[in-house]
Amino acid sequence: MLTYAFYFLAFLAIFSGLMVILSKNPVFSVLYLIMTFFCIAGHYILLNAQFLAAVHVIVYAGAIMVLFLYVIMMMNLNKETEPHKNNYLRFAAVISGGLLLLTLLASLKGAVTPLEQQPYNADIGLIGNLGQTLFKEFLVPFEVSSILFLTAMVGAVMLAKRDKKEA
Amino acid sequence: MNIFQVIPLNHYIFLSALLFCIGVTGVLFRRNAIIIFMSIELMLNAVNLMLAAFSTYLADGAGQVFVFFIMVVAAAEVAVGLAILMMIYRNTNSTDINVLNKLKW
Numbered sequence: 306m307l308t309y310a311f312y313f314l315a316f317l318a319i320f321s322g323l324m325v326i327l328s329k330n331p332v333f334s335v336l337y338l339i340m341t342f343f344c345i346a347g348h349y350i351l352l353n354a355q356f357l358a359a360v361h362v363i364v365y366a367g368a369i370m371v372l373f374l375y376v377i378m379m380m381n382l383n384k385e386t387e388p389h390k391n392n393y394l395r396f397a398a399v400i401s402g403g404l405l406l407l408t409l410l411a412s413l414k415g416a417v418t419p420l421e422q423q424p425y426n427a428d429i430g431l432i433g434n435l436g437q438t439l440f441k442e443f444l445v446p447f448e449v450s451s452i453l454f455l456t457a458m459v460g461a462v463m464l465a466k467r468d469k470k471e472a
Numbered sequence: 473m474n475i476f477q478v479i480p481l482n483h484y485i486f487l488s489a490l491l492f493c494i495g496v497t498g499v500l501f502r503r504n505a506i507i508i509f510m511s512i513e514l515m516l517n518a519v520n521l522m523l524a525a526f527s528t529y530l531a532d533g534a535g536q537v538f539v540f541f542i543m544v545v546a547a548a549e550v551a552v553g554l555a556i557l558m559m560i561y562r563n564t565n566s567t568d569i570n571v572l573n574k575l576k577w
Contacts, residue, residue: 307478315487322491322514326498331506338510341491345517348484351475352528357536361520364543369513369550376554377506380561395501402497409489417481423531425474430528430536438533439540450544457548464555467562 311351318344335373342366354430476529484525491518505557505567509550516546 321340328334342365349358428434439447491514498511520539527535557567564571 307475311475311479311483315483318487319490319494322494325510325514326494326501326507331504334507334510338513341514342517345521348487348521349524351479352524353475354524354528354536357524357539360540360543364547365513365517369547372550372554373506373510376558379558380567398497398500401500402493405496406489406493409493410486413485413489414482417485420481420530422476422481422529425476426531429531429533434533435536435540439537442534443537443541446541450541453548454544457551461551461555464552465558 307351310347314344314347314351318348331377332374335370335377338373339366339370342370349430352430353427356430356432356435481525481529485522488518488522488525491515491521503568503570505560505569508569509553509557513546513550516542 318341321337321344324337325334325341328337342361346358346361346366349355349361495511495513495515495518498514499508502508502511520542523535523539523542527533527539560572561567
């Protein structure tokens with residue numbers, strides 16, 4: 306049962322990941338990317354990281370992809386206007402992506418063997434344990450990330466604001 | 473119910489490597505800046521998946537906390553990146569990255 310769930314989710318994630326970069330219409334790309342994110346959330350549930358799955362769906366499918374959709378709607382890009390790269394460049398892109406995959410697989414194949422699997426603990430992904438880890442071991446990065454968010458917000462508003470002289 | 477009794481950790485590594493490479497290929501393959509952004513999101517998610525798998529395998533919560541930080545960085549990056557994209561679109565009326573070649577010479 307778990308095996309089937311894993312392979313189904315993995316196949317669906319890879320298929321929709323490929324469709325993200327292959328579909329011509331940007332709106333379809335966004336929808337396929339949302340499908341990929343839901344598959345990854347399913348993987349998190351399989352890995353017993355329930356809180357992570359919930360946060361992933363809320364943040365990615367709920368916030369980031371809606372932002373993408375809004376921008377596409379505002380730019381009115383739902384036509385197939387994109388001129389394609391010439392065939393040599395696309396061929397080179399596919400070849401280099403495949404070579405990177407080959408390198409990654411070859412180097413990661415033996416990386417697991419020295420790792421000893423720890424005794425399984427089903428409570429790792431629960432919100433209480435994650436909160437303990439976050440606020441005890443990673444308190445400083447947590448505070449710094451709030452500053453990062455504030456900076457990003459100010460920067461986004463600054464950039465997207467229309468110049469007064471222009472208008 | 474332990475997932476690693478039926479699925480070896482290697483399968484998760486292969487899956488996330490494959491998703492990462494799809495993202496890299498997408499960045500090289502497309503000219504629309506929005507699709508390039510989406511490919512970057514795909515790469516970040518591949519890394520997140522691998523971190524979560526190792527976190528469960530090693531029974532250590534730190535891996536999942538790293539995923540939260542990556543999500544924070546991704547959200548900030550998307551907000552700023554899409555704002556830059558809006559500005560580019562306002563000035564050039566397209567999101568084609570080949571229009572932005574002024575730094576070439």
